[in-house]
Amino acid sequence: MRIQKSTDKEYFGRKGLFRADSNIEKSKGFMGGGNKMMDKAGNKVLTPNLTPHETGIGNWTEAEFARTITNGINKDMNPVTYPMPLYPELTETEISAIFAYLQSIPPIKNEVKKK
Numbered sequence: 047m048r049i050q051k052s053t054d055k056e057y058f059g060r061k062g063l064f065r066a067d068s069n070i071e072k073s074k075g076f077m078g079g080g081n082k083m084m085d086k087a088g089n090k091v092l093t094p095n096l097t098p099h100e101t102g103i104g105n106w107t108e109a110e111f112a113r114t115i116t117n118g119i120n121k122d123m124n125p126v127t128y129p130m131p132l133y134p135e136l137t138e139t140e141i142s143a144i145f146a147y148l149q150s151i152p153p154i155k156n157e158v159k160k161k
């Protein structure tokens with residue numbers, strides 16, 4: 047898989063990433079999280095704020111972000127819940143591109159409550 051540039055929205059679309067957290071074209075504010083999903087037990091789980099605000103992932107390092115999406119351990123060292131998929135197949139370059147893109151979008155202030 048090849049990335050043309052770090053903010054290539056087409057890339058994300060083709061790869062089918064961001065369906066839930068952040069379907070890029072879906073609706074205004076969607077990347078700010080708080081969208082309701084269900085875990086395997088049928089309990090509500092909210093999508094996170096992936097924007098570069100302090101209530102999102104604005105103060106995450108790229109290493110923390112990489113660990114979260116490849117190993118499922120977030121910045122606070124807590125495991126992330128289904129339906130968040132893990133992407134261990136992503137290369138460092140791809141992860142960097144995704145992180146750079148997410149850091150480039152408008153920050154949204156939205157504190158998403160965790161269980």
Ligand code: HEM
Binds near residue numbers: 103126
């Ligand atoms: C490249 C695509 C994706 C990226 C970069 C991404 C990123 C993240 C990150 C960084 C977190 C952790 C937030 C935190 O702990 O504060 C997270 C959690 C989550 N993601 Fe994703 N995600 C992606 C795709 C998806 C998809 C496809 C789904 C669902 C179909 C999904 C659903 C969720 C949910 C429900 C959570 C919250 C889990 C929990 O509270 O434990 N994500 N995502």
